[in-house]
Amino acid sequence: MGIEDLALQEPLLDGSRQMRAIQAVVASVADTDATVLIRGESGVGKDVVARTIHAASSRRDRQFVKVNCAAIPPGLLESELFGHERGAFTGAHRRKLGQFEMANRGTIYLDEVGELPPALQAKLLHVLQDLRFCRVGGYGLVDVDVRVISATNGNLEAAMARGQFRQDLYYRLNVVEILVPPLRERSEEIPLLASALLARFNRQYGRTKELSPETAARLTAYSWPGNVRELENVMRRLVVLPDGEQAFETLVAHDRNGHAWAAHAPAHNLKHVARRAAGEAERRAIVEVLERVGWNRTEAARILKVSYKTLLNKIAELRLAPPPTARAH
Ligand SMILES: Nc1ncnc2c1ncn2[C@@H]1O[C@H](COP(=O)(O)OP(=O)(O)OP(=O)(O)O)[C@@H](O)[C@H]1O
Ligand SMILES: [Mg+2]
Numbered sequence: 001m002g003i004e005d006l007a008l009q010e011p012l013l014d015g016s017r018q019m020r021a022i023q024a025v026v027a028s029v030a031d032t033d034a035t036v037l038i039r040g041e042s043g044v045g046k047d048v049v050a051r052t053i054h055a056a057s058s059r060r061d062r063q064f065v066k067v068n069c070a071a072i073p074p075g076l077l078e079s080e081l082f083g084h085e086r087g088a089f090t091g092a093h094r095r096k097l098g099q100f101e102m103a104n105r106g107t108i109y110l111d112e113v114g115e116l117p118p119a120l121q122a123k124l125l126h127v128l129q130d131l132r133f134c135r136v137g138g139y140g141l142v143d144v145d146v147r148v149i150s151a152t153n154g155n156l157e158a159a160m161a162r163g164q165f166r167q168d169l170y171y172r173l174n175v176v177e178i179l180v181p182p183l184r185e186r187s188e189e190i191p192l193l194a195s196a197l198l199a200r201f202n203r204q205y206g207r208t209k210e211l212s213p214e215t216a217a218r219l220t221a222y223s224w225p226g227n228v229r230e231l232e233n234v235m236r237r238l239v240v241l242p243d244g245e246q247a248f249e250t251l252v253a254h255d256r257n258g259h260a261w262a263a264h265a266p267a268h269n270l271k272h273v274a275r276r277a278a279g280e281a282e283r284r285a286i287v288e289v290l291e292r293v294g295w296n297r298t299e300a301a302r303i304l305k306v307s308y309k310t311l312l313n314k315i316a317e318l319r320l321a322p323p324p325t326a327r328a329h
């Protein structure tokens with residue numbers, strides 16, 4: 001993490017009514033050891049909230065360890081989380097500490113917790129109950145003192161209804177739930193976030209870019225399907241690219257869920273037509289595969305030959321949701 005990234009970790013969590021409410025919850029739970037489940041679309045700032053809880057707790061001088069449960073192959077996840085003893089499996093040449101031990105007296109942040117395989121869900125449940133566990137291939141129990149924060153942008157209730165997520169674990173993780181709303185529902189924050197990001201990228205790239213009032217107004221009106229992450233990318237492009245404003249106009253013109261002025265998009269500009277058609281084809285392919293595999297996103301990512309993360313981003317970007325039947329309890 002570079003210095004500029006650290007600068008961003010100064011939490012900007014008070015720009016809207018919703019974020020002030022979240023800040024209040026963060027302040028009241030930080031110093032308890034309550035497990036917190038953070039929910040919200042991709043890019044809304046779940047990691048930022050998790051780090052803020054850690055930074056506000058008395059564990060702040062200890063490690064904050066993030067584990068992305070979706071990014072680690074299921075076969076390696078147990079050893080990643082809980083470590084292994086020498087000789088536990090082929091290639092285990094020496095003892096390795098897992099992330100739970102690394103996070104001892106600190107905080108462990110389990111991102112995409114809905115992707116934990118069933119066997120590990122059971123193990124995690126026991127660890128939460130007993131604060132002790134076995135390393136893979138080990139006999140002795142290791143005690144840990146960790147605060148667990150988890151996050152998901154998926155529908156854990158649906159996963160539970162399908163029998164893919166344990167109910168007892170769900171209740172253990174979900175002692176305090178923080179729902180981070182999409183940026184479009186807290187657009188009063190956009191000017192603050194945009195100017196902080198503008199200042200940061202100007203500093204980072206040695207520029208002195210300013211926003212025209214028109215662009216500033218459009219930033220606030222745009223629907224931001226990719227949330228704060230998308231705003232960050234747009235601000236970076238605005239600072240770095242000579243035609244950054246033009247690129248943003250194009251984006252806005254394609255904002256399906258945007259506002260009236262988006263309707264003035266140049267409908268016959270060939271480049272736009274081609275991009276829209278490609279976007280539609282992509283959307284159709286994704287929906288078709290998801291439906292075929294009953295919204296098993298790991299399987300869908302494999303068929304579509306994209307990473308799981310990319311698929312999740314696409315799902316969020318296209319605002320796809322499982323059919324109501326898959327969501328029913
Ligand atoms: N309130 C905020 N202030 C400053 N930067 C923010 C804020 N919220 C989000 N960001 C930035 O936006 C980006 C996305 O945020 P973050 O990684 O926390 O989202 P997320 O909800 O965890 O997304 P995903 O579900 O994809 O993991 C990050 O670069 C983060 O630093
Ligand atoms: Mg995240």
